[in-house]
Amino acid sequence: MANITKKVSWSSRCDEFGAVGEETPLLNGSDQARPLRQDSASGRPKEIAHNEKLLSLKFESLDYDNIENQLFLEEERRMSFLAFRCLEISRWVICGLIGFLTGLIACFIDIVVEQLAGIKYKVIKENIVRFTEAGGLSISLILWAVLNSSFVMLGAIMVAFFEPIAAGSGIPQIKCYLNGVKIPRVVRLKTLVIKVCGVICSVVGGLAVGKEGPMIHSGAVVAAGVSQGRSTSLKRDFKIFEYFRRDTEKRDFVSAGAAAGVSAAFGAPVGGVLFSLEEGASFWNQMLTWRIFFASMISTFTLNFFLSVYHNKTGDLSNPGLINFGSFESEAMGYNLYEIPLFMAMGALGGLLGALFNFLNYWLTIFRIRYVHRPCLQVMEAVLVAAVTAAVAFIMIYFSVDCQPLAPDHTEEYPLQLFCADGEYNSMATAFFNTPERSVRSLFHNPRGTYNALTLGLFTLTYFFLACWTYGLSVSAGVFIPSLLIGAAWGRLCGILLASTTSTASTWADPGKYALIGAAAQLGGIVRMTLSLTVIMMEATGNVTYGLPIMLVLMTAKIVGDYFQEGLYDIHIKLQSVPFLHWEAPATSHWLTAREVMSSPVICLNRIEKVGTIVDILSNTSTNHNGFPVVVQVSVDDEPAKLCGLILRSQLIVLLKHKVFVELARSRLTQRKLQLKDFRDAYPRFPPIQSIHVSQDERECMMDLTEFMNPTPYTVPLETSLPRVFKLFRALGLRHLVVVDDENRVNGLVTRKDLARYHLGKHGLEELHLAQT
């Protein structure tokens, strides 16, 4: 039946630190042939290449489960109903702020990009016009390439040297965060600043990228910042929202921020909510969802309003998102029943092309991980891509013979005449010599005959490879718009080809409609979202009629694409070896039980523990556990002891920092009283154990953990099946799940990595290995 690969990395780990038990006398077990695994902070500095067959130990889980220790319960019990009301109102205020700020950022990006790109295209156009007749267009090419490269270089330098986490669209990182994985530095202010500047540079630099994906990341960072009422980077504490300084609350706000980002990017507030839910929230809470929706609405409204002011049409709220598909009029765009199979065939094609895209990008990413990991190399690659993009675009335009008459009310922003007759313009240039957003809109709405088939075919081909090469560069950029653009191009091509087959087909085969379907198919084939993407597309087109075809197309694309290759974001998550938890345990994993899945033996602490022992355990770099079951009495032999609580590394660190020691082991009265505030102030950047000095005298003191531990951690019996453990873990967003025997004695601990290890591969159930980094 199910087949499991051998746990190679396990045994290799054993050999590496088989002697841990001797250093830490508290280690509950003499069975040193088995390795110790727990949620671990950071491995040894030795860098090994990431791989999709490994799970990295450098990623921690978020503490989504409330630590209901005595301090917390006392605070909650002291709070009146009115205080809870106030908290609820603050949550709404924060969500409003998140939406407002995210909308403002989107507005800022949009305006700056439009201004800079306007200047760039104007300069190049003047140059081209000048040299078209005089000859020497190579100078124009060089000007174009140099302009593009400089912008991209600026963006790439910022990202590569100052904040590598700001690279890409940020969607994989936000997916992981919402899944419950703490990705280092992902929601910091610095990341936001570099992300925003970087995305402006890369879009103005003419790369095959969009500015929509980064909005999702930006919204998330805004949310993480606003909700905490302080900035750790700027060392400013506004002394507000202190109650929200824990992972539970923060993650809820971040999901609102991500939704606000989607909403601002696509003018799709409902799509934003569904994105957040689809990617993140396993536990659906009505009030939370309303707040997320509120943030989304405010965000799209803010963007809309400020853009209307900017365009001197104050109050005209017709620009709800960064990308605007323009209005599809339902009369002209109706579809017939017999077109649905055609749409589904296009969906299948989108799935195939998407899988190809992902496959190429996968190998490219592996190549980059191996050979292009130095910042200067990364910058050079980005500059190279920028120059090549400009050159390819120029050559395509140069050799294109597709001239179209320029209508009096033309919508082209920068029509290039080049070698066309007067009053005509180069059709290829509408696709290449423009920001990608405008090109998408042209493909959707330009009347029939604007492009000939050859132009579209060549454009699809070149843009496909350019976009594939571009995704994964060290620049901030999204993949949504390039995907839409590729799809719109070949979709329109399909429409044109269909229309040319029969005379009846030419009446219904509207190229704009097929461009929309192609765009959906291509995007679905690459990112493999379905529900949220359907709604996003529906909202972006402002048309509900297209719901069913878009859904069918996205589903077909997903099914076909999944057959060959995973979604682009999932590939990148896997390549980072992130322990990502899917929605359900693998279907064929019922034969595994907690006994097999758990890590054991577990390092446990006594309720009243010696400071020296705690320091030793925390300092042990080879284990680096993050959660410790507290037991009634740790036994010296390998006998498991009775569970009475769970304490986290971060809590122990705060206790050590504040020297919450009992001078004499027996008197419990002298212990200094800690407040919940002390823990909140240290959140989220708890100092490492190395920075805390504990003197030799202090090492002999005792610490009473009773007040601080969570006295009622969730537990499962040894015989619980994996799907059951998984469901509990996922539904409650746990970080540690204690496995106990029928005497309530600690037998093991299940963490995220223990569950994420199992996945369904081609040959049934497979087990991933654990990497050290």
Added chain:
Amino acid sequence: MANITKKVSWSSRCDEFGAVGEETPLLNGSDQARPLRQDSASGRPKEIAHNEKLLSLKFESLDYDNIENQLFLEEERRMSFLAFRCLEISRWVICGLIGFLTGLIACFIDIVVEQLAGIKYKVIKENIVRFTEAGGLSISLILWAVLNSSFVMLGAIMVAFFEPIAAGSGIPQIKCYLNGVKIPRVVRLKTLVIKVCGVICSVVGGLAVGKEGPMIHSGAVVAAGVSQGRSTSLKRDFKIFEYFRRDTEKRDFVSAGAAAGVSAAFGAPVGGVLFSLEEGASFWNQMLTWRIFFASMISTFTLNFFLSVYHNKTGDLSNPGLINFGSFESEAMGYNLYEIPLFMAMGALGGLLGALFNFLNYWLTIFRIRYVHRPCLQVMEAVLVAAVTAAVAFIMIYFSVDCQPLAPDHTEEYPLQLFCADGEYNSMATAFFNTPERSVRSLFHNPRGTYNALTLGLFTLTYFFLACWTYGLSVSAGVFIPSLLIGAAWGRLCGILLASTTSTASTWADPGKYALIGAAAQLGGIVRMTLSLTVIMMEATGNVTYGLPIMLVLMTAKIVGDYFQEGLYDIHIKLQSVPFLHWEAPATSHWLTAREVMSSPVICLNRIEKVGTIVDILSNTSTNHNGFPVVVQVSVDDEPAKLCGLILRSQLIVLLKHKVFVELARSRLTQRKLQLKDFRDAYPRFPPIQSIHVSQDERECMMDLTEFMNPTPYTVPLETSLPRVFKLFRALGLRHLVVVDDENRVNGLVTRKDLARYHLGKHGLEELHLAQT
């Protein structure tokens, strides 16, 4: 701090059956001062009036948590990956079927209502025309009243005498079902048939009702039927989908059915998904949501397609729902920033009017529960309401002097001239002499000046009271459309009044726009949904622009309304004393722990138990427990025993029915082998214990429960706080949660009623009492 009312009903229960312990020697406890409470099937027949301060014991929970006993695990382990794939495909097929059938039913209702109402209005119109000049319009009045009353009587007889659960919109019942409460007979075929016929009768009978709410119930019944692959009522078993014969799977399909119902009713597939999630799913699962979305899409598409065929416009997919708001053109309907406060004021008014509506309906319902509980009385009341509705409408039309010129391209279906000049028609009649759906559309889209202010004011007033009186009658009918109609009327009135204030206002104060906002405000004020309702309204108008104002209006209406009174559905749920679990535990309940919340002592069973003991426990009508912890060894004194599993009443019944006994207490080999199939065949109508004959000899046999019990039930320690217990219970959809001490011994059991008892009232935390029925 929090204030708790005294547990009066508890102690009264104690007195009533304080001697239970003597009858059942297995009862773990001599503490007879404390009552026994567990999930209980049905109380004693003595009828006591329901009350919102009581929790009825007649409602059981669904077993949403999988019973992972040995049989189940063995089956799952035997299944290959391919088998799981097939199951997944069947799930999609079932969802497609659910959508298709729900769409068909919606189509059927729509066509029949249109035909019958057409005939009715034509007959009455001819009659009125005949008697307008000749005098003697009282004959028309009588004709109208008699026609209406006969339809309503037919509908009311069906509902009152054959299936009372089919009364009303069914939304409260579906809300409860999705919440995890098993409402008897709610998803049966008979209920569906009576619901469909009933709703046709009540709409044709001219009551102030809509046919949309019942669609949600209908969709749910279709889902429950299709997914089981058999009809228990018709005694047909198609031997398919047997794997889905358990509460977990069935509830998932029912949520898809409810979504398909919403989708068919309003042409709002995304709204349908959100409705299901908002009302039901606590545990969000991506695949499930996609399937729900698929069912919704298919449903709206089916309805759309068949209606297009019916209207001889095959392929014109512009009727996605039963109610069609018509297309709001975004240019004409833009809104200005300064209108938003106006909208919010209208939202507040909607909240106020909604609270008034709910308040009146609440007292009416109490009155009905007390005095109108006999079927013939219920039918008489329905007939009375029908006659009064017709009479009031007639009088309003008769005395109205609002004559409007009949445009050549008029959209009125049955314009009544009455005493107006030739070429004019009575404006009041467009509102009253029509199906409510058409009236709503007229209010949204008719040009300015179609109604004068007095007409709208009078109409609002009368329709408000009529609708309020109608909701809760023994007829199948929804409250959505009447609410929209009331709101549209006063909203349009607001628009007209605004336009008359200043000359600038008359340019932007489009009465149709204000009718829409008013409709949203009134509906929101009555039902208090926000997210799903916003999306439903957005989809029904086909216009994304209105998202923000509608959301703000709905939120204002909810906040204002909640201040005075709960939502209409919640009121009816409370009046039925349903143990409904909200999303979170009351905010101020951290001081309660599992120890205080749980029921104890608990009746436990041995792993190998005497048949006679089991029969006695199951037959004990005073306790009627549904779940029994299985312990290592039940002790005779009150010492708690170690937990080793959990078994349900339904499982024990099946075991008894199949006589799975061990002949000799010590030999475990002779026990007959039961299959999972035996449990599935008995699902969901397990026979009562009284129908199972156990001979005196058999009583002496033993039963081995090891294979059948769930060996790993979820447990919590005694000290777990109520919010934590609540979260676990709600997130996993549990029915029984065992409370254990630190030795893993059974100390108590938490069921739905133990959690639903606590709620936040005006004076802090309150505790509801447990009713016996």
